Amino acid sequence: MVMRVGGLASGINTDELIEKLMSAERLPLDRMQQSRTLLEWQRDGFREIYQKMYDMDTNMFLNMKMSSTYKPKFVSSSMENAVTATANSSASNGTYSIQVNKLATAAINSSESSIVKPGETFDPSKPLSEQKANLVNGDAFAPGDYEFYTWNEKGEKQTHKFSIAEGDSLNNVLKKISADGDVRALYDNTSGRIILESTKTGNNNTTTEFGGAEIGFDSTSNSFFTDVLGLKVDQEKGGEDAEFVYNGLTLTSKSNSYKLGEITFEFKNVTNGQNVNLTVSNDVDAAFDAIKNFVDKYNEIVEMINKTQTEERYRDYKPLTDLQKKGMEDREIQLWEEKAKSGILRGDSILSSGLFDMRQSWFSKIETGGEITSITQVGIKTSADYMNGGKLVIDEEKLKEALRNDPEGVYKLFSNNTEDKNDKSRGLINRLEDSIESTMKKIEERAGKTTSTLENYTLGKSIKDLNTRISDFEDRLLRIESRYWRQFSAMEQAIARLNNQSSQLLSQFGGGM
Missing domain, CATH: 1.20.1710 (IpaD-like)
Structure with missing residues (x-):
């Protein structure tokens, strides 16, 4: 250096x-x-x-x-609060007549009354086993394996199994019941009742099992539903198909959406015997x-x-x-x-x-x-x-x-x-x-x-080449700067020696006078 x-x-x-x-x-x-x-x-x-x-x-x-970008379709409805529709680009222009007699509904069941004893408190987030005394039928609560049944759109029976552990709260249990997505299980804090509803609309259980209920359980193997939650299969409501008349033809649907050819109809309300006219035209805008x-x-x-x-x-x-x-x-x-x-x-x-x-x-x-x-x-x-x-x-x-x-x-x-x-x-x-x-x-x-x-x-490649040249040139500049400093430092040292010699000579001449 x-x-x-x-x-x-x-x-x-x-x-x-x-x-x-x-x-x-x-x-x-x-x-x-x-x-x-x-x-x-x-x-x-x-x-x-x-x-x-x-x-x-x-x-x-x-x-x-x-x-579809060039030939989109617009469907106008004479009663939009009851029936609307969408059509793809290949749908034929024209008018379609729809009469909705009945909407599709989802099955719903609830406890006949509060599952909590009068005057008692209950916290659904705390373990059930610690609050049995506060429940109407708390003594019936027991950890174990349980199951219930639903039916899909094809009428096929689906079995849903879940387990209740000793420390489970009611909220935990309801989440387990809802886990498969076929039902929603809720607890109403105000009334103290359990609500159990299907996530699908329509009459899917066309058998006589459980009296045709969409959510099935029995008191023998699933006493948790009947005793602890106070639910009864025969109290279920809903689970009905939509019924509508298309150009004089009566049809049913499991949901309130029905695709007919290139048009999908959406049912929002019954029409009370009135016909709804839906007109398909090109959506120029x-x-x-x-x-x-x-x-x-x-x-x-x-x-x-x-x-x-x-x-x-x-x-x-x-x-x-x-x-x-x-x-x-x-x-x-x-x-x-x-x-x-x-x-x-x-x-x-x-x-x-x-x-x-x-x-x-x-x-x-x-x-x-x-x-x-x-x-x-x-x-x-x-x-x-x-x-x-x-x-x-x-x-x-x-x-x-x-x-x-x-x-x-x-x-x-x-x-x-x-x-x-x-x-x-x-x-x-x-x-x-x-x-x-x-x-x-x-x-x-x-x-x-x-x-x-x-x-x-x-x-x-040109930038990389310049980066290399710049790096090399910066190294060169460092060497040049170092050389300048060496040269000036040498000059300073030479001048310092000269000044020192001059001082000594002057000192000697001054001393002889």
């Missing part, structure tokens, strides 16, 4: 002088660091565009390829909104790429070094870097060709086999303002008219899919997807992804 001696003998400000000398030596390092920062900005700019394209590729293309949303997202990508190709390049504004930033305010740094970043991707062939390919995707003629073969026929065209870079504008009335009169034609125009990418019948969305994925691949080769290492993309 070099011993650094300041200007004690010479009176020279050695620190300041060496700092100035090193500033000149650092100029190549500053240029390399600025070049690295510029490459990082370019990489980040590419990745921002890549992310926009990725979001569209993963979140929107699939939806825009589905026929929903289809328009889906297309408009997609076009808006596309326009965002166009705007982002177009900006990189049109913004001015300020070559006099280089990336700031750390030393330069020390003497600037935050706002000054922000304004400077805005200038320095402006136009750094201008003229890039990947972005300019990608933008051109995307524009071409929209205006190719599509052989749909119908009258609609181009996007202009459905009211979509390029903005008249050439500065917009090819953004799309929508004629709302014209697009809605096309969706109303020929939704199948619009669907084929946008999403007609073929394996051959050169097939002239390949839809606009598929062609645009090809273009965007091709551009994304090129961007990934140039700028990588956030998970990419520097060796895996072109800009990364």
